[in-house]
Amino acid sequence: MAAPLPRRATYDDVLAAPRHRVAEIVGGELRVTPRPAGPHALVASVLGEELGPPFRRGRGGPGGWILLDEPELHLGEDVLVADLAGWRRERMPAVPDVAYFDLAPDWICVVRSPSTEKVDRASKLGIYAWAEVGHAWLVNPATRTLEVMRRAGPSWLTVGVHADSARIRAEPFDAIELDLGMLWTDLAP
Numbered sequence: 217m218a219a220p221l222p223r224r225a226t227y228d229d230v231l232a233a234p235r236h237r238v239a240e241i242v243g244g245e246l247r248v249t250p251r252p253a254g255p256h257a258l259v260a261s262v263l264g265e266e267l268g269p270p271f272r273r274g275r276g277g278p279g280g281w282i283l284l285d286e287p288e289l290h291l292g293e294d295v296l297v298a299d300l301a302g303w304r305r306e307r308m309p310a311v312p313d314v315a316y317f318d319l320a321p322d323w324i325c326v327v328r329s330p331s332t333e334k335v336d337r338a339s340k341l342g343i344y345a346w347a348e349v350g351h352a353w354l355v356n357p358a359t360r361t362l363e364v365m366r367r368a369g370p371s372w373l374t375v376g377v378h379a380d381s382a383r384i385r386a387e388p389f390d391a392i393e394l395d396l397g398m399l400w401t402d403l404a405p
Contacts, residue, residue, distance in 0.1 A: 230295055241295040242339050249332055252299070255357040256327045259399050260285065260299045263325060263355065266399075270392045271302070277392050280305050288316035291347040296340055299355075300325035302388075320347035323388055328356045345370055351388045360400050362386065 225246035233239030237248045252260070264285055270277020282303045289296045301321035308319055324344055326336050336354070344352060345367050352372060354363040361379045364386045365372040378384045381397030 238297050240297055255403055256329055258402055259355055259357045260327045262399050264300055267389055271389060282308050282311060290316050290318045291320055291343055294343045298324040299327045320349050323351040324349055325353040328354055341372055362396060
């Protein structure tokens, strides 16, 4: 006799997870991970600080974006938490008063860590492509790199990999030059 199929996780499982953890449903499986460590949190915060004025506020850039830290995204049956996500204002003119978002963002940023990299790459990127997220950035504080990806149908095309203190223009935020060195300035050696 075949073994019973494992129970698919539900949103109640996410809600029951410890508050000091990040709970997600990836491919029907509940994944509970620790909150981001210092380098991870720092890099995500600095990146948000750099993109916010020109793209959210329109100071020194075109504006036109809603940018959020760690939004909970309900994409089909999956529940994901991106480190940063952005919606073009023509798709989301204002942030609704909701606990989670079922409108897929136009851009996501994942700050990579050894404990989540396998799931981020092998599972979550596929979910983001399925949900038609247009762009993904993978930032690695340990190697001081930024990988820029564009959705190409059901998969991703890497359009650039940048390192250290490169000054870059990275889609979809290529209207400004981004100094990658700013992301790593306050990291311990």
